Amino acid sequence: LPKSASFLFSFNKTIAHSTHKRPESKPDVSASRAAKQPMSERARFAKTVLFVPPGVDPEDVTDEMILPGSNIVVGPYAGHSQIKEVEFVKSSGRAKDCPKDDRPEFAILGRSNVGKSSLINALVRKKEVALTSKKPGKTQLINHFLVNKSWYIVDLPGYGFARASNAARTDWSSFTKGYFLNRDTLVAVLLLIDASVPPQRIDLDCAKWLGRNNIPMTFVFTKCDKLKASKGKRPDENIRDFQELIRENYKQHPAWIMTSSVTGLGRDELLLHLSQLRNYWDQ
Numbered sequence: 001l002p003k004s005a006s007f008l009f010s011f012n013k014t015i016a017h018s019t020h021k022r023p024e025s026k027p028d029v030s031a032s033r034a035a036k037q038p039m040s041e042r043a044r045f046a047k048t049v050l051f052v053p054p055g056v057d058p059e060d061v062t063d064e065m066i067l068p069g070s071n072i073v074v075g076p077y078a079g080h081s082q083i084k085e086v087e088f089v090k091s092s093g094r095a096k097d098c099p100k101d102d103r104p105e106f107a108i109l110g111r112s113n114v115g116k117s118s119l120i121n122a123l124v125r126k127k128e129v130a131l132t133s134k135k136p137g138k139t140q141l142i143n144h145f146l147v148n149k150s151w152y153i154v155d156l157p158g159y160g161f162a163r164a165s166n167a168a169r170t171d172w173s174s175f176t177k178g179y180f181l182n183r184d185t186l187v188a189v190l191l192l193i194d195a196s197v198p199p200q201r202i203d204l205d206c207a208k209w210l211g212r213n214n215i216p217m218t219f220v221f222t223k224c225d226k227l228k229a230s231k232g233k234r235p236d237e238n239i240r241d242f243q244e245l246i247r248e249n250y251k252q253h254p255a256w257i258m259t260s261s262v263t264g265l266g267r268d269e270l271l272l273h274l275s276q277l278r279n280y281w282d283q
């Protein structure tokens, strides 16, 4: 893998260069901002490219605050992030059958075979919490896992399963869209993207759909251990290409992070990120 810091640096340089040409990058004129100095070039850059969490002034972001292998800035809401216990709660066939309590939750979404169940297992450090398989389409229900008795990880069915019938695919979209639009306790969607392949249309469409519907998301790039696919580009190049393709859809770029369920890359960083989203949501 490229050294995450230098990767971020080169990625940032690319984006910084092109942001200067963006017509919509106007000075921030919010009330609190207007009283201060005009935003510096660096802060404007941080606001466009980095994920700056609540409680952090883009002016104050330093390199040490950025999680390795990501664009995520760690702020004051980051806290206890380790997983002590996890229990499977239930599988739901419909959004309205999901657990009814006020605990915050994160939904794991992505193409079939992208590594959703593997990521859950890696976060939890258990092999059989979420069932993984080499056969795509294994997870067909909304599965709630309760972590530390205080928040949920939700494993969703993969989209784009080629062998599924048309009816099954339509079912998928109404079922999961219903979940996204109506689930009040959803803190963020973790949209998993396979970094070992070039950007896929279906992932781009999904990202755009979530963006249009103002559903908070974090891009979790999976399989970053697959250093050299037999042909094609390296994970960091695929990631950069993906970001370029979706960049115009967001004023502020969503959080993104590189992971591997095989090596554990990004695991602790992702957990820390989830802790800051959760703690902010909680208060």
Ligand SMILES: Nc1nc2c(ncn2[C@@H]2O[C@H](COP(=O)(O)OP(=O)(O)OP(=O)(O)O)[C@@H](O)[C@H]2O)c(=O)[nH]1
Pocket: 110, 111, 112, 113, 114, 115, 116, 117, 118, 119, 131, 132, 133, 134, 135, 136, 137, 138, 139, 157, 158, 159, 222, 223, 224, 225, 226, 259, 260, 261, 262, 263
């Ligand atoms: N090299 C590598 N392989 C991975 C990684 N994550 C998952 N895989 C493999 O990818 C395949 C699919 O993983 P799953 O976790 O079952 O994928 P899923 O997204 O849950 O699939 P569905 O439930 O069918 O939607 C398995 O063979 C995993 O071993 C990773 O980080 N690196």
Ligand SMILES: [Mg+2]
Pocket: 116, 117, 118, 131, 132, 138, 139
């Ligand atoms: Mg699965």
